[in-house]
Amino acid sequence: DDVGSAYSxxxxxxxxxxxxxxxxxxxxxxxxxxxxxxxxxxxxxDLANGMQVDLVVEGVETEDILDA
Known part of the structure; x- marks a missing residue:
């Protein structure tokens, strides 16, 4: 769907x-x-920080991804 229109x-x-x-x-x-x-x-x-909400990222399974 288009970002910025209707329900989405x-x-x-x-x-x-x-x-x-x-x-x-x-x-x-x-x-x-x-x-x-x-x-x-x-x-x-940045969006989560700006909204002052937690960000949960699934699938962080390696040190490289965690460092990123």
Missing amino acids: SLLRMKELPIDEIKLDQGFVRSLEQRPQDLHFLNTIQ
Whole structure:
């Protein structure tokens, strides 16, 4: 769906009682092969920090991914 339109709008996040953002392991599984994907993770981390909510990232199974 389009980001920013109808029900899927990111604007809805402002209205929801969010206390945690949980990121699926699919976002970190390929970091060792695609380190450029770290930009996306950094953006999500900045969003969580800005909203003052916890960020839970699933699938962190290696030291390299944890360090990233």
